[in-house]
Amino acid sequence: xxxxxxxxxxxxxxxxxxxxxxxxxxxxxxxxxxxxxxxxxxxxxxxxxxxxxxxxxxxxxxxxxxxxxxxxxxxxxxxxxxxxxxxxxxxxxxxxxxxxxxxxxxxxxxxxxxx
Numbered sequence: 001x002x003x004x005x006x007x008x009x010x011x012x013x014x015x016x017x018x019x020x021x022x023x024x025x026x027x028x029x030x031x032x033x034x035x036x037x038x039x040x041x042x043x044x045x046x047x048x049x050x051x052x053x054x055x056x057x058x059x060x061x062x063x064x065x066x067x068x069x070x071x072x073x074x075x076x077x078x079x080x081x082x083x084x085x086x087x088x089x090x091x092x093x094x095x096x097x098x099x100x101x102x103x104x105x106x107x108x109x110x111x112x113x114x115x
């Protein structure tokens with residue numbers, strides 16, 4: 001049972017945070033599961049903006065940037081998963097509205113993982 005939970009957790013984590021993003025002048029292309037999932041395209045004008053969340057893991061703070069559309073997270077950039085995080089973040093900052101910081105809350109993140 002524990003192994004099943006671990007497998008489900010990692011698949012959920014990859015679905016909600018391990019995204020591959022590509023940008024062009026007016027759009028962002030998002031593929032979940034590190035490009036193993038279906039790619040979706042969003043025009044910047046159709047997105048509300050982005051939020052930033054700081055999560056601590058083993059005494060290291062990692063920044064997560066969530067792209068928001070209609071109140072829902074459609075993509076995640078992460079210092080943990082993306083080696084080019086700062087470069088990608090600059091593109092997002094230049095094209096989307098900053099909606100603010102979000103405090104890490106385990107319960108909220110758990111709910112978001114299972115949506």
